[in-house]
Amino acid sequence: MELPESVTIVEMLPRDGFQRYSHFIPTDEKIEIINALSETGVDEIECTSFTHPKAVPSLRDADKVATRIKRHDDVCYRALVPNAIGMERAIEADVDKVNALVVISDSYRQKNQGMSLDENLEEIEAIVELADGADIEVEAGLGTSFFCPYEGEISQDRTLSVVDRVLEAGVDEVTLATTMGMADPRQVTAMLTTLFDQHPDADVGLHLHDTNGMSLANTLAAMQCGVNRFDASVCGLGGGTILPGGLGDVGNTPTEDLANMLRDMDIETNINFDQLTEVAETVAEQLGLGTPSRMLMGGTRKQVLAITNAEPAPKR
Numbered sequence: 001m002e003l004p005e006s007v008t009i010v011e012m013l014p015r016d017g018f019q020r021y022s023h024f025i026p027t028d029e030k031i032e033i034i035n036a037l038s039e040t041g042v043d044e045i046e047c048t049s050f051t052h053p054k055a056v057p058s059l060r061d062a063d064k065v066a067t068r069i070k071r072h073d074d075v076c077y078r079a080l081v082p083n084a085i086g087m088e089r090a091i092e093a094d095v096d097k098v099n100a101l102v103v104i105s106d107s108y109r110q111k112n113q114g115m116s117l118d119e120n121l122e123e124i125e126a127i128v129e130l131a132d133g134a135d136i137e138v139e140a141g142l143g144t145s146f147f148c149p150y151e152g153e154i155s156q157d158r159t160l161s162v163v164d165r166v167l168e169a170g171v172d173e174v175t176l177a178t179t180m181g182m183a184d185p186r187q188v189t190a191m192l193t194t195l196f197d198q199h200p201d202a203d204v205g206l207h208l209h210d211t212n213g214m215s216l217a218n219t220l221a222a223m224q225c226g227v228n229r230f231d232a233s234v235c236g237l238g239g240g241t242i243l244p245g246g247l248g249d250v251g252n253t254p255t256e257d258l259a260n261m262l263r264d265m266d267i268e269t270n271i272n273f274d275q276l277t278e279v280a281e282t283v284a285e286q287l288g289l290g291t292p293s294r295m296l297m298g299g300t301r302k303q304v305l306a307i308t309n310a311e312p313a314p315k316r
Contacts, residue, residue: 017238063093078096178215181210235292
């Protein structure tokens, strides 16, 4: 099995997680959590979104958050930007990188951004131009890369045609997003195999939701294809569109689950696992999330051995 020696983990809680949380999290609390995440060794943190406050009221304090957090030299602080206006705000906040949103599905894009694909890609070109002048990296985050809740399965050719166009526009990285979490390892393998055949030098990552319980399986499939950068969110907070009946209301890959799997597989990350666990437990308690990840619920190998060696075996 061909696997990477190391993996870059991008922490999405402060943007994707807080964006979807039902209550507004006070600015000081957001900053406190981001500062704690910075201490865990995570490689990148998507700290906020420079979207219009009316569109995402839960992140209406984006400028304050981005400028008041305590930054570490070895952590990349990035923000989501939907357009050139958001990019200008990101430059003012002195972020290191931006996640420039592109949506593959026409139906989802119209509902989410109110623009055509060509208009969306024009915004990407403007973002890249502004970023070049400010020495900021640009990642193109491709929403609905595999599936759309309104259109169904998105064809591989359709997604890869957008990959072609954002790379032509000059983005530094491309991240494919399973916006509704409906991808499976077969689809992920087929998509990435073809992508790397066409663009062998592309810097490609994955943003995986766990709606169908396959995010870690999809991570493994992607690693076997050569991907070594993954988005995740502490406690799995965040996720895609919520549909009637609560469908889709499942979050991202929990960072602690991803880090635990990679550690057990001897794949290097910069994560201090104990510190990450402490942050996950604190966030779960502060936000009243219960035990939202497998690691918090079931523990690690080390924890299981410590308990079983200290306690008598359970009676049958």
